[in-house]
Amino acid sequence: MASPAKTTKRRGRRQGEPVSREAVLASAKKRFAEDGYEKTTLRAIAEDAHVDPSMVLYLFGSKADLFRAALRLIIDPDVLVAAMNGDEGDIGRRLVVQYLQIWESPETANTMAAMLQSATSNGDAQEAFRSFMREYVLTAVSGVIGGGEQARLRAMLAATNLVGTALLRYIMKVPPLATLPTDDVVRMVSPAVTRYLTADADELGLPDL
Template sequence: MTTTPRRGRRPGSPDTRAAILAAARERFARQGYAGTSVRGVAAAAGVDSALVHHYFGAKEDLFIAALELRVDPREVVPQLLAGGIEGAGERLVRTFLDVWDDEETRLPLLALLRGAVEPGGDRLVRDGFVRMVLEPLGAGLGVDRAELRMALTASQLFGLVLFRYVIRVEPLASAPVEELVATYAPVVQGYLSDPLP
């Protein structure tokens, strides 16, 4: 006798949404964005994939929800592209600091960053920041050698985050945002538009 899989909410589980998110976080961390399917997340959570779509929409929306970000990277990229390559370094550094300086936004980001050194955690950072922000930014700006330029940009920004927000090295930890923008923006702009060796 064959049984049909139960659709909808799992029996005995009042928080199906949380179960889906937990399964999604684990899958995205272990398999990366490309290797994770909505069907696989649904199976791990013990629900039908239609329920995953009901709660979260497309896979990209599920990924954003799993990262617990208050800022949707897909909405940030068009703002960064406004004005083209000129001034893109300043816009990127300013936006990055605005996001990280917001305490409510910073807490899940810190968890994500600290998790980057755990097995599979690197995929969340790579898929979350590189795939959803830097790659579209590089493509939208039309930079040459985009993969290298975006990796250099990421190294600069994550170095700043590490020293300012994680290990809190002074004077970076308490430096005014405008001072940091003035210092870092030309460097990031150079990664985006200056000739590379």
């Protein structure tokens, strides 16, 4: 009798995890957007998700891990890859369009701004953001252009344009970049991103890695 009961308990936990995980992620996304990384607590996230704080730790391990998971709701590497593999315009334009949509969509704009601001002002958030970019975004983007260390460097150089544009346009709101129509920004930024992703290595001066 003991063995079936034990099996039933394990099965119940597996069935409950996906629902709890989605609820916790939704709560974390909202809390990080409203309160920033430093002021957001796992207890507050758990209360919003109607779960015990121990469940948050069980599902994600730490606040930094939860921050990374919430980031993936905003910047989904699979969506970026799909955009880069599209057939409209060149690869840089497709990536820039998809990236700017994250910043301008009502569903993600405020959260993205809060998370990037947290990453520039809090050490733990910065490390979580850095590892998310390195392990997920840069790996995914570099995979589209062949993979390897040189491809990762190309992806990182392209990211300097994307992140810099976001900081000046959406966080610091510096004109005229902050007030230009999105189509103008795409037109001006895309050539540099395309160049970093596709130009000859010698032209870019890339080192042998």
